Amino acid sequence: MRKPRYTFNSETNEYERIYVTLAQRVIIVLRNIFFSIIFGGLAFLVFYMLIDKPTVQEFENENSQLLAQYKVLSSRLDRAMLVLQDIQQRDDNLYRVMLNAEPVSDEARNAGYAGTNRYDHLLGMNNAELLVETTQKLDLLEKQLYMQIKSFDEVVALDKDAEERLRHLPAIQPIANRDLKRTASGYGYRIDPVYKVRKFHKGMDFSCDKRTPVYATADGVVESAKWMSGYGYTVVIDHGYGYKTLYAHLLDKKFLVKRGQKVVRGEQIALSGNSGKSTGPHLHYEVINKGKHENPINYYFMDLDADGYDQMLQMAENHGKIYD
Numbered sequence: 001m002r003k004p005r006y007t008f009n010s011e012t013n014e015y016e017r018i019y020v021t022l023a024q025r026v027i028i029v030l031r032n033i034f035f036s037i038i039f040g041g042l043a044f045l046v047f048y049m050l051i052d053k054p055t056v057q058e059f060e061n062e063n064s065q066l067l068a069q070y071k072v073l074s075s076r077l078d079r080a081m082l083v084l085q086d087i088q089q090r091d092d093n094l095y096r097v098m099l100n101a102e103p104v105s106d107e108a109r110n111a112g113y114a115g116t117n118r119y120d121h122l123l124g125m126n127n128a129e130l131l132v133e134t135t136q137k138l139d140l141l142e143k144q145l146y147m148q149i150k151s152f153d154e155v156v157a158l159d160k161d162a163e164e165r166l167r168h169l170p171a172i173q174p175i176a177n178r179d180l181k182r183t184a185s186g187y188g189y190r191i192d193p194v195y196k197v198r199k200f201h202k203g204m205d206f207s208c209d210k211r212t213p214v215y216a217t218a219d220g221v222v223e224s225a226k227w228m229s230g231y232g233y234t235v236v237i238d239h240g241y242g243y244k245t246l247y248a249h250l251l252d253k254k255f256l257v258k259r260g261q262k263v264v265r266g267e268q269i270a271l272s273g274n275s276g277k278s279t280g281p282h283l284h285y286e287v288i289n290k291g292k293h294e295n296p297i298n299y300y301f302m303d304l305d306a307d308g309y310d311q312m313l314q315m316a317e318n319h320g321k322i323y324d
């Protein structure tokens with residue numbers, strides 16, 4: 001029950017009760033409601049501003065920034081892939097060709113993840129296409145980098161092997177003969193100096209005085225240093241990788257190496273002589289590759305330049321005389 005209100009009448013010196021009309025009452029109620037709403041709204045605003053909550057607009061801004069960054073990352077990945085492709089091309093077309101190795105197959109390089117569901121978890125997300133595409137690129141880049149590292153490991157191993165193999169490949173003349181004055185006759189069918197019939201000459205003859213130093217033409221192990229029928233005192237060196245060289249008609253028992261001894265290219269192994277079936281002092285030299293005799297003229301590449309090779313070829317072919 002509302003309390004009655006009074007006002008003081010100074011004329012009558014009495015308190016008089018005030019009777020509020022219905023209209024006045026309605027106005028009072030409405031005014032109270034109005035102020036409540038204003039106060040409540042203000043309080044809400046103050047609280048809302050005090051608690052720092054991002055707005056939808058802010059979310060949208062952030063989202064579009066992230067999207068832009070994602071696109072930048074995606075195009076940077078494209079560039080990284082291009083750099084890697086360049087490295088792969090050099091690997092296949094330069095290093096592997098130089099080292100006589102097969103290029104890495106496209107399947108091995110590009111083996112992807114087609115047909116798998118490894119990207120399913122991304123599909124439900126916003127911008128799923130961009131996410132899947134970028135993740136795929138990263139996966140491919142990672143895999144190809146791994147393959148490239150493996151390939152380079154192989155190239156390094158091949159290179160070491162090639163260096164080792166080169167040291168074991170006959171590559172110089174067995175006597176000092178840079179001016180080619182000692183070249184007598186070459187490989188192929190020749191008239192036998194003793195029997196006077198056409199016979200296959202399996203090596204190359206260098207005419208030289210007795211006691212001329214004879215050198216190993218590549219690294220290897222002495223297979224034998226002994227008398228051999230027809231060849232006289234002979235040294236055979238096994239170079240590995242299928243190669244052997246033979247040095248014949250050496251000076252009697254003047255071997256400087258013995259069986260099982262390791263030798264390096266350019267190391268003196270004997271002195272030249274005239275032992276065995278021979279018509280004059282000379283060194284007979286053979287190159288054997290996987291059991292087959294080869295023309296030694298193709299195995300002087302560290303000694304002879306192109307002109308020297310040409311000159312020796314002419315001399316060895318045209319010089320009729322062999323010493324056997």
Ligand SMILES: [Zn+2]
Pocket residue numbers: 201203204205283284285322323324
């Ligand atoms: Zn000969």
